[in-house]
Amino acid sequence: MKAVVVTDQAAGTAGMTLTERPEPTPAGNDVLVQVHASGFTPDELSWPSSWTDRLDRDRTPSVPGHELAGVVTALGYGTAGLSVGQRVFGLTDWTRDGTLAEYTAVEARNLAPLPGDVDFSVGASLPISGLTAWQGLFEHGRLQAGQSVLVHGSAGGVGSMVTQLASEAGAYVIGTGRAGSRRTALDFGAQEFVDLESDALEDVGGVDLVFDVFGGDIGRRSAGLVKEGGILVSIAGPVEARPVGGLAIDFVVESDRRQLAEIVQRVRSGRLRTNIGTVVPLDDAVAALNPTAHVRGKTVIRVRP
Numbered sequence: 001m002k003a004v005v006v007t008d009q010a011a012g013t014a015g016m017t018l019t020e021r022p023e024p025t026p027a028g029n030d031v032l033v034q035v036h037a038s039g040f041t042p043d044e045l046s047w048p049s050s051w052t053d054r055l056d057r058d059r060t061p062s063v064p065g066h067e068l069a070g071v072v073t074a075l076g077y078g079t080a081g082l083s084v085g086q087r088v089f090g091l092t093d094w095t096r097d098g099t100l101a102e103y104t105a106v107e108a109r110n111l112a113p114l115p116g117d118v119d120f121s122v123g124a125s126l127p128i129s130g131l132t133a134w135q136g137l138f139e140h141g142r143l144q145a146g147q148s149v150l151v152h153g154s155a156g157g158v159g160s161m162v163t164q165l166a167s168e169a170g171a172y173v174i175g176t177g178r179a180g181s182r183r184t185a186l187d188f189g190a191q192e193f194v195d196l197e198s199d200a201l202e203d204v205g206g207v208d209l210v211f212d213v214f215g216g217d218i219g220r221r222s223a224g225l226v227k228e229g230g231i232l233v234s235i236a237g238p239v240e241a242r243p244v245g246g247l248a249i250d251f252v253v254e255s256d257r258r259q260l261a262e263i264v265q266r267v268r269s270g271r272l273r274t275n276i277g278t279v280v281p282l283d284d285a286v287a288a289l290n291p292t293a294h295v296r297g298k299t300v301i302r303v304r305p
Contacts, residue, residue: 003101004285005061012045016286021063024097024105026076031108033088035303037124037279038099039067040289049094065099065301066092068106069114069123079108087114089123089264091131091255099124100285102303112260115268121300122267125157125274129298130263132253133161136211136233137169140249145170147208150225152218154190155181157298158235160275162211163188168271174204176218184296188273201225212236223248276300 001023008015026032044050044064053059069089072082082088090111092098097105114123137143149166153159154175166173167189175181175190182193194201196218206227212219215236226232226243239248266272277297280288285301 001102002282003063003097004065004282006045006050006064007061009045009051013042013289016064016289018283018286019061021101023103026074026079026105028077029079029107029109030076030105031072031079031082031088031111032074032076032103032105033068033070033111034073035068035070035099035102035104036120037069038065038101038301038303039124039128039298040065040100040301041067041128042289044094047094053095059095059097063097063099063101063104065101066094067124067127068092068099068104069120070303073103075108076105082108082111082113087116087120087123088112089114089120089127090257090260091127091253100282100301100303102282109257110255112257112264115264118264118267120304121276121279121302122274123264125276125298125300126263126267127255127260128253129157129161129275130272131256131259132158132235133165133211134259134263135251135253135256136235137162137165137209140251141209141211141231141233143169143171143209146172148172148174148206149209149211150174150176150204150207150222151190151211152176152222153213154188154193155184155275155296156213157275158213159211160184160188161272163190164272165266166211168266171209174207176201188275206230209233215240274298281305 003021088111175185176194212234220241223241226246228245230246234250242248
C-alpha cells in the first residue's frame with residue numbers, strides 16, 4: 001500500500017516521503033480501515049510518540065497522521081461494536097502507525113460511525129479539533145451558559161471549533177489572533193476579537209474561561225484575566241502561570257466515541273462548520289504538508305478519490 005513515512009525527527013515535515021508499505025494486520029480489538037481521508041497536525045512530529053512506541057523503542061520509519069475517515073475492511077480477534085463495510089471516523093493511537101496511508105489498523109473503541117451524508121474529508125477534519133474543543137470546554141472548563149470565554153487562535157482548526165461550541169452553549173465568546181483572522185473568527189461566532197499584534201489583551205477584562213492554544217507569554221498574561229473561580233484551559237503544555245483564585249488545567253485530547261457522535265451530529269444539522277482549507281490527494285501529500293506560503297484552514301489528505 002502507499003503510505004507517507006518519516007524517519008528523521010530533525011527534518012520534520014521536510015523528511016516525509018511517499019513509499020510502499022505492507023498492509024497492516026488488525027490485532028485483537030482492532031479494525032482494519034481502508035482510509036478515504038486523513039488529517040494531519042504538523043506539531044505531532046515533535047511528539048516522542050511519533051518516533052518511539054510505549055516501551056520507548058524506536059519505531060521508524062513511522063506513518064504519521066492520527067485523524068481518519070474510511071471504511072472498515074476487517075476485524076481483529078474479539079472486536080465488537082463495528083462491522084465490515086461500516087463507514088467510520090476517529091482518532092488513532094499516538095504510538096502506532098497513523099493515517100497517511102491507504103490502510104491503518106485502529107482500536108475499535110477509538111472510532112465512531114460516520115453517517116452516510118457526511119463526506120469523508122469532513123469526517124477526517126473533525127477528530128482532533130472537535131474532541132479537543134469539546135473536552136477543553138465541557139470536561140475541563142466546565143462551561144456553563146452565560147459565561148464568558150476567551151478563545152486564543154479563534155480562527156484556527158481548534159479555535160474555530162471552540163468558538164462555535166461555546167457560542168452554541170450560550171457563552172459570550174471573545175476571539176484572538178492576527179488581524180487577518182478577525183473576519184473568520186467573527187464568522188465562526190465570536191462576539192469580539194482581539195488582535196494580538198496591536199490590541200491590548202489586558203483590555204479584555206475578567207473572563208470565566210480562557211482556552212489557550214499558544215502558551216508562552218500569551219498564556220502567562222491570560223492567567224491574569226481569569227475571574228475568581230474561573231478556569232484557564234491549555235493545550236500548549238504545562239501551564240506556566242496560574243490564575244489567582246482560579247484553576248489552571250492542561251490536557252491531551254483523548255478519543256471518545258460518544259463525543260465524536262455528538263460532534264458529527266452538529267455538523268449534519270448545520271450547527272458546526274469545519275475549517276478545511278484545502279484537500280489534496282495522497283500522491284501530493286508531501287508537498288501539501290510542506291507549504292511555501294501560509295495556509296488558512298486545515299489541510300486534509302484525500303487517500304481515495
